[in-house]
Amino acid sequence: MQNEISELRQRILKDIEHDGRVNLHDLAVRLGVDETDVANAMSDMEKEGVICGYHTLIDWDKTDEQKVTALIEVRVTPQRGQGFDVIAERIYKFAEVDSVYLISGGFDLMVIMEGQSLKEVSRFVSEKLSALESVLSCATHFIMRKYKVNGTILAKKYEDERMLITP
Amino acid sequence: MKDPIASVVRDMKPSGIRKFFDIVSEMKDAISLGVGEPDFDTPWHIRDEGIYSLEKGRTFYTSNSGLLELRRQISNYINRQTSVTYDPKEEVLITVGGSEAIDMGLRALINPGDEVIIPQPSYVSYEPCAVLAGGKPVILELEEKDEFRLTPEKLLGAISDRTKVLILPFPNNPTGAIMEREDLLKLVPIIKEHDIYVLSDEIYSELTYKGSHVTIASLPDMRERTILINGFSKSFAMTGWRLGYACGPENIISQMTKLHQYCIMCAPTTSQYAAIEALKHGERDVEEMRNAYNERRRFLMHEFKRMGLDCFEPYGAFYVFPSIKRFNMTSDEFALRLLEEEKVAVVPGTAFGDCGEGFLRISYAYSIENLKEALSRIEEFICRF
Numbered sequence: 001m002q003n004e005i006s007e008l009r010q011r012i013l014k015d016i017e018h019d020g021r022v023n024l025h026d027l028a029v030r031l032g033v034d035e036t037d038v039a040n041a042m043s044d045m046e047k048e049g050v051i052c053g054y055h056t057l058i059d060w061d062k063t064d065e066q067k068v069t070a071l072i073e074v075r076v077t078p079q080r081g082q083g084f085d086v087i088a089e090r091i092y093k094f095a096e097v098d099s100v101y102l103i104s105g106g107f108d109l110m111v112i113m114e115g116q117s118l119k120e121v122s123r124f125v126s127e128k129l130s131a132l133e134s135v136l137s138c139a140t141h142f143i144m145r146k147y148k149v150n151g152t153i154l155a156k157k158y159e160d161e162r163m164l165i166t167p
Numbered sequence: 168m169k170d171p172i173a174s175v176v177r178d179m180k181p182s183g184i185r186k187f188f189d190i191v192s193e194m195k196d197a198i199s200l201g202v203g204e205p206d207f208d209t210p211w212h213i214r215d216e217g218i219y220s221l222e223k224g225r226t227f228y229t230s231n232s233g234l235l236e237l238r239r240q241i242s243n244y245i246n247r248q249t250s251v252t253y254d255p256k257e258e259v260l261i262t263v264g265g266s267e268a269i270d271m272g273l274r275a276l277i278n279p280g281d282e283v284i285i286p287q288p289s290y291v292s293y294e295p296c297a298v299l300a301g302g303k304p305v306i307l308e309l310e311e312k313d314e315f316r317l318t319p320e321k322l323l324g325a326i327s328d329r330t331k332v333l334i335l336p337f338p339n340n341p342t343g344a345i346m347e348r349e350d351l352l353k354l355v356p357i358i359k360e361h362d363i364y365v366l367s368d369e370i371y372s373e374l375t376y377k378g379s380h381v382t383i384a385s386l387p388d389m390r391e392r393t394i395l396i397n398g399f400s401k402s403f404a405m406t407g408w409r410l411g412y413a414c415g416p417e418n419i420i421s422q423m424t425k426l427h428q429y430c431i432m433c434a435p436t437t438s439q440y441a442a443i444e445a446l447k448h449g450e451r452d453v454e455e456m457r458n459a460y461n462e463r464r465r466f467l468m469h470e471f472k473r474m475g476l477d478c479f480e481p482y483g484a485f486y487v488f489p490s491i492k493r494f495n496m497t498s499d500e501f502a503l504r505l506l507e508e509e510k511v512a513v514v515p516g517t518a519f520g521d522c523g524e525g526f527l528r529i530s531y532a533y534s535i536e537n538l539k540e541a542l543s544r545i546e547e548f549i550c551r552f
Contacts, residue, residue: 030462
């Protein structure tokens, strides 16, 4: 029973990972289970924080909106007893910050942020991020082109090139 | 002047698929559900290995049987899947697709006039290959009431003193039928009693949605009289790489290898290197594709039921084979009108044998969005009757 539930959960997650809009009825048909089972599994996973949100993947470059995305490598001094959590929290609370990851290797936190312009991002880095007490240094990389995001290829459309009828 | 064409070739019917293909190609913006190959690309890590082998300059012939490393991987893979053991040195032959293995297998087994039992509906090449090998095809008509499985009664009905080979095409193209262990077990005593060899075309083995695929070679006393044919086309989405294989007892495989050596030399080298990667690290890809196909299969069955299109539930390959008997049209007429009126291409069941009359082959090697659009058109169409 426990196994079945965890298998169903895995299958649901696989399916909605790249299609958050699939409707419950369709999903239930495709997985060969009752719609209520799917609904229950999903609401359980939402409550448990397994499913954290349903986002839309937007290629802003195709809109009139100006957006700049930057990856910022941040080196920090961890604080006694709290490690990186406190400083990470101070950073991720800024609305401009999109993602924050703790990283192994040459720096500590990877901060991904979006701004309207280079200027806005630079200002944020110099005035907010670098100004934080435990931040030792920042290296900012601007993203020039997004080829693939969260498993979806943005750069190119692939057509079905198969012959129309084959044995 | 002499007729340039050999009569055996002249008398060979062109494939029923070909005719339909010509019509469909003329049609702009038709949606096709007529494709017999995966919609997935070959997983990148497999393609990458093919590219790497080219970069390294591995552009020579391999041994006739194929790269030993690949034969080892195949032997291990079959052992994992079915518990049958084949010696990679003597009992595995790498071929140009499963198609070549069918051809070589039949040529190796058949004496002039030997009968070859071919269950239909089935893949288009068994009959011509049997004829070219000098055999006499004996068509065995499978029925929907048996879920298009081969029953012992039907098999007995097709056997004569001259029967040499039984072709076992499961999971089946075009019906999607499978043979479960119990189904196969019932055939074994008959096959043994009549001393028949089995050419088991298991190219769709990985696409089985009810339990796991069972090969007849794994049943008692069957390994020695079975040529197991499989390949990379369907399981790893590698149709264009043209790579398959045959496994069987040494006395048969060595003779097939001799033929292969004269006709083909060896299977494409690049494909062989890519295939090693497929077997080493491709298990997860196969599982993901199988899950995706299975979801589409369930979706189609559900939709057919909702719109009142009769269809037995298939558990293999990526085809469904709905019955259109209640519309009082032949398969050809139905498929043609569906194409002309709603621009959806499906393949008439008759392309796979006369007993496919009254059925359509619908492939679900398409994305769900594609299937949805095609189904809504099919629904429009059948609502008019």
